[in-house]
Amino acid sequence: MHSMTNARPRLTVSGLHKQFLLHGQGGLEIDVMRDLSLTLHAGECLVLAGRSGIGKSTLLKMLHGDYCIDQGRIRLHFDDGTLDLETLPAYAWHGLRRDVIGYVSQFLRVVPRVAAVDVVMEPLLARGADEAESRQRAETLLARLNLPERMWQLPPGTFSGGEQQRVNIARGFIGEHPLLLLDEPTASLDATNRDVVIALIGEAKARGAAMLGIFHDEDVRDRVADRLLPLDDSLGARTAFTPNVQETLS
Amino acid sequence: MKKPALERPVLLDVQDITRLYGPAKGCEAIDFQLHAGEVLGIVGESGSGKSTLLRVLAGLEAPDAGRVVYRRHAGEDVLDRDEAELDLYAIGEARRRALLRLEWGLVHQNPRDGLRMGVSAGANIGERLMAQGQRHYGQLRATGQEWMRQVELDPGRIDDAPRTFSGGMQQRLQIARTLVTRPRLVFMDEPTGGLDVSVQARLLDMLRTLVRQLGLSVVLVTHDLAVARLLAHRLMVMRRGQVVETGLTDQILDDPQHEYTQLLVSSVLTP
Amino acid sequence: MDGYNFAYLDEQTKRMIRRALLKAVAIPGYQVPFGGREMPMPYGWGTGGVQLTASILGADDILKVIDQGADDTTNAVSIRHFFQRVAGVETTTATTAADVIQTRHRIPETPLRSGQILVFQVPIPEPLRFIEPSEQETRLMHALEEYGVMHVKLYEDIARYGHIATTYAYPVKVDGRYVMDPSPIPKFDNPKLDGNPALMLFGAGREKRLYAIPPYTRVESLDFEDHPFEIQSWEHTCALCGSDHSYLDEVITDDKGGRMFVCSDTDYCQTRRGEVA
Numbered sequence: 060m061h062s063m064t065n066a067r068p069r070l071t072v073s074g075l076h077k078q079f080l081l082h083g084q085g086g087l088e089i090d091v092m093r094d095l096s097l098t099l100h101a102g103e104c105l106v107l108a109g110r111s112g113i114g115k116s117t118l119l120k121m122l123h124g125d126y127c128i129d130q131g132r133i134r135l136h137f138d139d140g141t142l143d144l145e146t147l148p149a150y151a152w153h154g155l156r157r158d159v160i161g162y163v164s165q166f167l168r169v170v171p172r173v174a175a176v177d178v179v180m181e182p183l184l185a186r187g188a189d190e191a192e193s194r195q196r197a198e199t200l201l202a203r204l205n206l207p208e209r210m211w212q213l214p215p216g217t218f219s220g221g222e223q224q225r226v227n228i229a230r231g232f233i234g235e236h237p238l239l240l241l242d243e244p245t246a247s248l249d250a251t252n253r254d255v256v257i258a259l260i261g262e263a264k265a266r267g268a269a270m271l272g273i274f275h276d277e278d279v280r281d282r283v284a285d286r287l288l289p290l291d292d293s294l295g296a297r298t299a300f301t302p303n304v305q306e307t308l309s
Numbered sequence: 310m311k312k313p314a315l316e317r318p319v320l321l322d323v324q325d326i327t328r329l330y331g332p333a334k335g336c337e338a339i340d341f342q343l344h345a346g347e348v349l350g351i352v353g354e355s356g357s358g359k360s361t362l363l364r365v366l367a368g369l370e371a372p373d374a375g376r377v378v379y380r381r382h383a384g385e386d387v388l389d390r391d392e393a394e395l396d397l398y399a400i401g402e403a404r405r406r407a408l409l410r411l412e413w414g415l416v417h418q419n420p421r422d423g424l425r426m427g428v429s430a431g432a433n434i435g436e437r438l439m440a441q442g443q444r445h446y447g448q449l450r451a452t453g454q455e456w457m458r459q460v461e462l463d464p465g466r467i468d469d470a471p472r473t474f475s476g477g478m479q480q481r482l483q484i485a486r487t488l489v490t491r492p493r494l495v496f497m498d499e500p501t502g503g504l505d506v507s508v509q510a511r512l513l514d515m516l517r518t519l520v521r522q523l524g525l526s527v528v529l530v531t532h533d534l535a536v537a538r539l540l541a542h543r544l545m546v547m548r549r550g551q552v553v554e555t556g557l558t559d560q561i562l563d564d565p566q567h568e569y570t571q572l573l574v575s576s577v578l579t580p
Numbered sequence: 581m582d583g584y585n586f587a588y589l590d591e592q593t594k595r596m597i598r599r600a601l602l603k604a605v606a607i608p609g610y611q612v613p614f615g616g617r618e619m620p621m622p623y624g625w626g627t628g629g630v631q632l633t634a635s636i637l638g639a640d641d642i643l644k645v646i647d648q649g650a651d652d653t654t655n656a657v658s659i660r661h662f663f664q665r666v667a668g669v670e671t672t673t674a675t676t677a678a679d680v681i682q683t684r685h686r687i688p689e690t691p692l693r694s695g696q697i698l699v700f701q702v703p704i705p706e707p708l709r710f711i712e713p714s715e716q717e718t719r720l721m722h723a724l725e726e727y728g729v730m731h732v733k734l735y736e737d738i739a740r741y742g743h744i745a746t747t748y749a750y751p752v753k754v755d756g757r758y759v760m761d762p763s764p765i766p767k768f769d770n771p772k773l774d775g776n777p778a779l780m781l782f783g784a785g786r787e788k789r790l791y792a793i794p795p796y797t798r799v800e801s802l803d804f805e806d807h808p809f810e811i812q813s814w815e816h817t818c819a820l821c822g823s824d825h826s827y828l829d830e831v832i833t834d835d836k837g838g839r840m841f842v843c844s845d846t847d848y849c850q851t852r853r854g855e856v857a
């Protein structure tokens with residue numbers, strides 16, 4: 060499938076740790092990840108596997124800036140150098156997300172009153188793209204994902220789970236980011252639309268995008284994964300309770 | 310592929326600002342930088358000092374200590390060198406007020422504080438333009454109508470006084486009046502506060518679009534985390550006059566580190 | 581004259597007012613506060629103008645007093661008598677003969693000459709007062725040239741009436757700097773403020789403010805490019821002198837609705853009639 064010979068790494072992760080400290084619950088510490096490392100190349104799709112609660116989504120969220128990076132290193136590689144995400148200042152993240160890191164979350168975060176087509180084209184407008192052209196591309200994607208045309212101008216707040224997810228997928232793929240994070244994008248889709256997503260992933264690979272994905276559906280996984288990264292308990296999911304005295308908030 | 314250009318010039322450099330009315334009343338030792346094109350949200354419970362800080366930043370109230378430095382060159386090529394960096398409370402009041410009137414914008418929580426209630430919507434929108442020297446009635450009027458459309462007000466009501474408008478309409482008018490001169494830096498204190506949910510949604514969508522289209526830099530005070538999520542790139546969490554945590558909006562809301570932020574986030578349903 | 585100092589005011593007060601006047605002349609259009617005195621007449625009768633006239637009047641000066649253009653109204657007559665009594669000065673109704681002219685709400689039609697002084701009675705000196713009640717704030721607005729609101733007012737006029745409806749006390753900008761209330765003269769008189777050879781002084785008694793337009797100062801009436809400043813015009817001519825270019829008052833002649841238009845400047849009208857005759 061994938062030739063590793065001339066592929067260059069786009070992302071390297073090394074020695075990643077993640078712990079949640081829940082002050083509100085007597086200082087509960089949840090160790091989710093210890094010493095995780097991986098390399099992701101341009102044009103490949105690496106699929107995360109492992110039981111529920113092992114930390115798959117957590118990893119994607121760390122790569123997307125949603126979760127803090129406690130320890131370890133996340134580096135992006137470019138032709139002219141590297142970028143360390145663990146030291147990236149907060150103000151730089153929105154530029155990075157706009158141009159480099161795309162993310163399809165498991166659920167669409169609905170913006171009230173904004174029409175589906177506008178939700179989809181927003182990542183292009185954010186880059187200053189031409190409005191008509193962006194709309195055209197958004198509509199093409201929505202059509203490919205079989206979202207009925209009459210729904211394009213409606214806000215997706217009242218859409219079904221699968222319809223919302225298709226809007227989400229279109230929004231995630233329209234920007235053609237060089238690094239794409241996919242958190243169960245096909246979970247609530249029927250077979251037809253799953254095939255469309257698989258095709259979209261194939262096209263992304265062809266243009267050299269690197270993808271890190273989570274797919275529960277084995278059939279989809281087999282069809283998109285170039286490699287599999289199994290997460291197991293040695294990498295985390297250890298919960299420790301620290302019975303320290305809780306400072307009261309007033 | 311090439312490394313993305315992520316550096317953004319600093320527009321506002323806030324250095325160790327303190328303004329206290331009493332112990333833990335006001336704001337204390339606030340330090341941050343606002344970059345060009347950024348929307349910074351200030352969140353926190355009632356009385357935590359958000360509005361106090363905003364007033365100091367906007368040049369309305371001198372701090373007890375600290376500096377607010379405005380870098381006018383940020384993102385622009387040619388400007389008078391002497392004027393490239395303005396220390397907000399070292400320059401005279403004249404210069405400071407001119408800055409607020411001509412280059413910055415301020416959206417008050419209560420539209421009555423930001424509008425002239427007795428004069429027409431068109432005059433309200435036109436005032437900043439007239440202050441800048443625009444002297445063509447027909448153009449002022451056309452611009453007024455264009456902005457009314459922009460903020461989804463009926464341009465046919467351009468001659469109506471704002472007191473005949475609903476609260477949400479007044480707030481949109483205030484935003485039009487503020488943004489008409491395309492200020493580079495805008496301060497907003499709870500711009501969607503006190504509005505019903507559907508009006509709030511319209512306003513949020515409109516603000517998002519305007520931020521993108523005009524390339525605005527914004528400091529936004531809100532206690533509504535859903536509003537913060539939709540509008541702000543970055544958040545600063547305040548409590549008892551101090552900043553307890555700052556970071557990317559998603560990180561603050563999804564993986565809050567400070568005890569207080571965790572409490573704040575968990576006490577709200579799905580921001 | 582017994583019991584009074586020359587021109588009623590004591591020398592110290594006059595000196596103080598003159599100092600304020602010097603400052604006003606040095607900063608055209610700028611309102612200078614002065615420690616006004618109570619005058620033996622109520623506010624609204626021109627106490628501001630009277631104090632200024634009293635301070636500048638010399639024993640050899642010839643004084644003219646007009647009220648809305650007329651020399652013979654109660655107000656004009658009583659002020660003229662006042663100065664005849666307390667200063668013993670010669671008075672006149674002829675604009676050309678006067679050294680000092682105290683006026684309420686008009687500028688004479690006859691062009692003024694260099695050396696003459698026109699003293700205006702001012703009820704409300706602050707042109708920004710309509711929008712801003714705070715004195716401290718209006719001072720700051722002047723200092724910072726925050727004059728956007730003046731055009732807001734004119735904008736409102738056009739939006740409401742289709743044209744600038746302000747017809748008197750029409751705001752002006754003096755020497756490209758201060759926005760000034762020219763007192764309630766008709767806007768017809770505004771062009772006479774511009775580049776006038778005479779010195780123009782303005783006194784507000786109640787608010788204790790004075791200001792000035794020195795001779796030959798540039799005075800512009802505020803307006804819009806597409807709604808330029810315009811003066812009033814009449815379809816009629818003066819019923820008495822036939823003038824077609826002076827400011828006319830409408831006069832009711834009988835109780836059957838009869839009316840006519842006559843010059844508001846009585847001296848001007850009479851002079852013309854004399855010439856014609």
Ligand SMILES: Nc1ncnc2c1ncn2[C@@H]1O[C@H](COP(=O)(O)OP(=O)(O)OP(=O)(O)O)[C@@H](O)[C@H]1O
Pocket residue numbers: 079089091110111112113114115116117118563564
């Ligand atoms: N924001 C958070 N605060 C506290 N704990 C969290 C947070 N996010 C995730 N966790 C915990 O981290 C662990 C990993 O969660 P994560 O969502 O990454 O699992 P997952 O591998 O994606 O599971 P699934 O397959 O069920 O989606 C869980 O124990 C979860 O409770």
Ligand SMILES: Nc1ncnc2c1ncn2[C@@H]1O[C@H](COP(=O)(O)OP(=O)(O)OP(=O)(O)O)[C@@H](O)[C@H]1O
Pocket residue numbers: 330333334335353354355356357358359360361362532
């Ligand atoms: N002018 C003032 N004089 C005295 N105390 C003041 C003044 N302004 C604010 N305070 C006090 O300072 C504290 C912070 O007030 P501030 O208005 O900044 O809070 P806030 O975070 O904006 O709250 P809210 O969300 O309710 O608007 C409060 O305790 C307030 O009572």
Ligand SMILES: [Mg+2]
Pocket residue numbers: 115116117
């Ligand atoms: Mg998950």
Ligand SMILES: [Mg+2]
Pocket residue numbers: 359360361
């Ligand atoms: Mg407040």
Ligand SMILES: [Zn+2]
Pocket residue numbers: 818819820821822823842843848849850852
């Ligand atoms: Zn006549």
